[in-house]
Amino acid sequence: MKAEFINPFLEALLEVLSTMAMTNAVAGKPSLKDKGMPEAKGDVSGIIGMASEQTKGSLAITFTEAAILDIASKMLCEKIEVLDSEVADMVGEITNMVCGGAKMRLSEKGYKFDLAIPTMVMGKNHVITHKSKGPVVIIPFKIEAGEFFVEISFE
Amino acid sequence: MKAEFINPFLEALLEVLSTMAMTNAVAGKPSLKDKGMPEAKGDVSGIIGMASEQTKGSLAITFTEAAILDIASKMLCEKIEVLDSEVADMVGEITNMVCGGAKMRLSEKGYKFDLAIPTMVMGKNHVITHKSKGPVVIIPFKIEAGEFFVEISFE
Incomplete structure (x- = not known):
């Protein structure tokens, strides 16, 4: 997987967080x-x-939890203290916007794909794996409140 | 969402479990x-x-956990007692085969779509939600060892 394929996702993520949550990750x-x-x-x-x-x-x-509660609080302009279905919905929205932004950027380079419906998982300390024949790239992110991870896999 | 759209997934799932794990769900x-x-x-x-x-x-x-350990044991013909990355991989394989089977059945009816890379989640008592504008259909399944759930969403 080339950097030119990964970077559009990272650019889109930083832009979404900066625009929607005034957060610099x-x-x-x-x-x-x-x-x-x-x-x-x-x-x-x-x-x-x-x-x-x-x-x-x-x-x-x-x-x-610490990272998303901080982001959600900034996005909604009110203190969010509980990881509930509203927060999960926001995570789905962020995921959608990141991939939508990357899709646009990649389409300009000739890579075309369609987006499926985002799915959200809630559960303490869960782990994601990918059933991919290709490599899985993981990128750690930090904000003041905590950390989060992006995993991308393509075949 | 029509039954003619949901049924191919259920048929494929029952077939996969019956063929691969000799399990009638x-x-x-x-x-x-x-x-x-x-x-x-x-x-x-x-x-x-x-x-x-x-x-x-x-x-x-x-x-x-009880349901998948039983299914995994039957698929591998040995007693599987721990939910590890091998079991997660098998869940990804089952998911892939179910959707592959449904895709084939639905393509004959004129519904066409491509499959993304399966993702697996491991974590005690997690909950899945869907960021869908359409309805989300949930179907409970029972096998002797326990239960599992299928959730389908389409727009």
């Missing part, structure tokens, strides 16, 4: 995820599938 | 999922996105 070093050693534990995730006749992929954004 | 009554009241808690889920220019959807199969 800092991306860590991307690495390949080892199937046997899942590192990204989180409390709420947004997952979206991407598919076309030429390619298929999936993206997951996994937030720790 | 019994489907309960499908119902519409209320966003505020997620009912299907599980310990491992397989999630897959479906997309085309005409439609988009997602499917999640959420297994309780």
Whole structure:
């Protein structure tokens, strides 16, 4: 998987968080995820599938509770203290916007795919894996309140 | 969402479990999922996105630990007692085969879509929600060892 394929997702994510939540996230070093050693534990995730006749992929954004409560509070301009279905819905919206932004950027480079319906997972310390024949890239992000992870897989 | 759209997924699921795990699952009554009241808690889920220019959807199969350990034991012909990454991988494979089977059946009826990469979630008592503008249908299944749930959403 090339950087020119991954970067549009990261650019879109930073833009969404900056625009919607006035939050500047800092991306860590991307690495390949080892199937046997899942590192990204989180409390709420947004997952979206991407598919076309030429390619298929999936993206997951996994937030720790501290990180998403801070982002949700900033997005809604009120203190959000409980990870409920409203927060999960917001995670789905963020996931959708990130992939929508990346889809637009990638379509300009000739990569075309359609987006599936985002799915959200709520559960303390869950771990995401991908059933991919290709590599899975994981990128850690930090904001002041905590951390979150983006995992991208494409075949 | 019409029954003619849901049934191919259920038929494919029953066939996969019967062929691969010699397990006869019994489907309960499908119902519409209320966003505020997620009912299907599980310990491992397989999630897959479906997309085309005409439609988009997602499917999640959420297994309780007891149910998937029994299915995994039958699929591998050995006693599986721990929910590990191998079991998660198998859940991804089941999810893929169910949607692959449904895609084939639906394509004969003129519904076309492509499959994304399956994603798996591991975590005690997690809950799945869908960011769908359309209805989400949930179908409970029972096998002797426990229960599992299928959730389908299409727009």
